[in-house]
Amino acid sequence: MCENTDAKQLAKDLLIFKQGQDSLFGESDGVEEGLEKIRSKMSDLTNIKNLHFLLGAGASADAIPAMEPLIKIVEDEVNSGNTEALVALEECAFSHHDLKEGFQAVKKHSPKNLENILGTLYSKRSYMNGVGEVDKINDYLINLIESQIYKSINIDCNASDAEKSLSLYKQLYQKLSLRNKDLARVNVFTTNNDLLSETALGYLNVNYNNGFSGGLSRTFNPARFSYTFSRKIDSNMEKYEPLENMVYLYKLHGSISWIESDDNSFFNIKEVDVEPTQAPPEKNILIYPTPLKQNKSLGSPYADLIREFQNKLLLQHGVLIVIGYSFSDEHINNAIYAALASNSSLSVVIFGDYYPTENLTKLTDRRIYQISGEIVENIEGGKESIKIHYFEYIVNNLIPDLDKSRDSDLLEDFISSLKQARGEK
Numbered sequence: 001m002c003e004n005t006d007a008k009q010l011a012k013d014l015l016i017f018k019q020g021q022d023s024l025f026g027e028s029d030g031v032e033e034g035l036e037k038i039r040s041k042m043s044d045l046t047n048i049k050n051l052h053f054l055l056g057a058g059a060s061a062d063a064i065p066a067m068e069p070l071i072k073i074v075e076d077e078v079n080s081g082n083t084e085a086l087v088a089l090e091e092c093a094f095s096h097h098d099l100k101e102g103f104q105a106v107k108k109h110s111p112k113n114l115e116n117i118l119g120t121l122y123s124k125r126s127y128m129n130g131v132g133e134v135d136k137i138n139d140y141l142i143n144l145i146e147s148q149i150y151k152s153i154n155i156d157c158n159a160s161d162a163e164k165s166l167s168l169y170k171q172l173y174q175k176l177s178l179r180n181k182d183l184a185r186v187n188v189f190t191t192n193n194d195l196l197s198e199t200a201l202g203y204l205n206v207n208y209n210n211g212f213s214g215g216l217s218r219t220f221n222p223a224r225f226s227y228t229f230s231r232k233i234d235s236n237m238e239k240y241e242p243l244e245n246m247v248y249l250y251k252l253h254g255s256i257s258w259i260e261s262d263d264n265s266f267f268n269i270k271e272v273d274v275e276p277t278q279a280p281p282e283k284n285i286l287i288y289p290t291p292l293k294q295n296k297s298l299g300s301p302y303a304d305l306i307r308e309f310q311n312k313l314l315l316q317h318g319v320l321i322v323i324g325y326s327f328s329d330e331h332i333n334n335a336i337y338a339a340l341a342s343n344s345s346l347s348v349v350i351f352g353d354y355y356p357t358e359n360l361t362k363l364t365d366r367r368i369y370q371i372s373g374e375i376v377e378n379i380e381g382g383k384e385s386i387k388i389h390y391f392e393y394i395v396n397n398l399i400p401d402l403d404k405s406r407d408s409d410l411l412e413d414f415i416s417s418l419k420q421a422r423g424e425k
Contacts, residue, residue: 011035015373015388016353020366031375035388035397038371043400045349045369049183050318053176054332055190058324058352059391063165064194065152067114071107074114074148078103083144094137102137115328118145118288146288147280154256156276157199168395169200175399177206177245185242187312189250191329193286195257195274197249210249211301212271219261220269222304225250252305252332253287256280269301306331313339319347324391327358336360340367351389371398 011017011025011034018024024041025034057066065073077083084096092099110116121142128135155162176186190197201208211225212218225248230240251258260283261270272281280286287302313320313335320336327333337359339346346367348360353372355361360368372389386393 011037014375016370017041017373018370020364020368021362022366035375038388039398039400041369042349042398045319045321045347046400047180047183048317048319048347050187050312050315051176051179051184052187052189052312052318052320054320054322054325055188055192056323056325057192058326059169059190060165060192060194060196061324061391062168063155063157063162063196064192068112070149070152071112071114071117073152074145075103075107077144077148078141087140092136092140094140099137099140103141106141114145114149118142121145146286149288150256150280150284150286151277153194153286154274154276154278154280155194157194157196159276162196164392165196166200166203168392169196170204172395172399173197173200173204173206173247175395175401177201177204177247179244181242181244184315185246185248187248187250189252189309189312191253191325191332193251193253193256195255198257201247201249204245206245206247207243208247208249210251210271211305217261217263218271219263220258220267220271220301222267222301222308225308250305250308252302252309252329254302256284256286258286259283267300306335310335310339313346314343316343316345318343318345319349321349321351323351323394325352327354327360333359340365351394353389 009031010027011029011031012023012027014031015025015034015038016023017034017038024037029037057064078100083099087094087096087099106117106120110120121138124135124138125142128138157166176188179186188197198208198210207229209224209227209229211220211222213221213224229243229246231243233239233241255271257271257274259270259272259281260268262268263270274281309332312318320339325332336348340348340360344367347369348367349369349371350358350360351371355370361370372387374385374387376383377386388394388398
C-alpha cells in the first residue's frame, strides 16, 4: 500500500503518465487512483494483437553491474597484482606502470563512462591500423576491458546474487507465455547479453525461438523467426492451434553463448554452452558498449535481428513496451522512429524519465505513452521509496496477472496443495 498522510498525495505530483504530452491523471486523482489508471491502460495495451517488449540493461540491473560500477572493476583489474604478473610473464613490450598510466590517460576524459573509454581505445586502434602501426598498450587495455565486461555478464544465473533478477524474469515470462491463443505470440527484444532470459524460460519449461536450430550444433538461421509452432488438436483432422507457452527472443547485441563457427554452410554463428565466470572465448561475437557499436550491428547476425525488429514493429495493431532501455543505440532508435512514421496502428510505452533527452518523449503523438515516478510504500519496519518505472515494480504490479483458470496455475496449485497434504515443504 502507498503511504497515507493527512494531506492527500496527488498522482500528478509524484507520477508521470502521459499520452503524447497530455497527462492521463485527473486533477484530484490520488496516488492509488493514478496507479490503477496505469494498470488499467497496461491491461488494455497488453491485449493488443501484436505485443513486443524491448528490454535494456535496467532489466538485469540487480544482477549485472552498470557501466559506471564496471569502471571501478576494470580499474581494480588494471592496477591488480595479477595484471602486473601477467604483463611480466607475457614479456610485454611495456611495463605495468605504463599500462596503468595509459588507462588513466583515457579515463581522465570520461571518468564515469566506460562506453566512451572503450570507444576511444577502439578509435585509436583503428587509426593505428590505418597508418600501419600498433599500440600494444592500447590493444592490451581493449582486451582487458572486454574480458572484464564478459566476466561481469557471464554470471551464474542460479546463484544467490542473481536470485532477485532471475525471479523477476520468471514472473515476466510466466505472464507473457500463456497469452490468449487468439493473439500473436510475444516478441521479446533485448540488448542484454546475459542468459537470464534463457535460464528463466528453461526453468518454466516455456518454448522459445531465438533463431537457432536444435540438434548437436545449434546454428543461427533468421528464417526460424518466421516459423509458427503449433500442435494438432484433432487426430482425425488436419486442425492445428499455435502453442500457448511460446516466446520469440531476439538478442539484438548478441549473447555470451554465441561464437563464430564454420559448422554451417550458410550462417557462421553458433550457440554454445558456457560456464559461469569463465573468460570470453576467442571467437565470441558480443557487441561491446562503444559509440562504434552501430557500425558492428550492420553485420550478420545483427543486421538480421534489427531487420526482424523493424518488421515486427510494422505489423498492424501492435504495441512496443520499453523497459530499462536508455535510448543510447541509434540503430534501435531509428527502427522505432521509422515504424512510428509508417505504421499508424503502433503504440509505444516508455517506462522511464527520459524527457527531454529522448526525442520520443517530446512529441505530442498520442501513440506514445510515458510512465515513471516514485512512490513511498510501507514495508516491515519502515517506509521505502520505490520507482514505478523500474523492472521490479513493472513486473510485480503493472503487467497483468495471468487468469487463475489457466491450466498451468491449476496444476501448480494442485502440486502445492498435495505437498502441503503430505507435509512436504
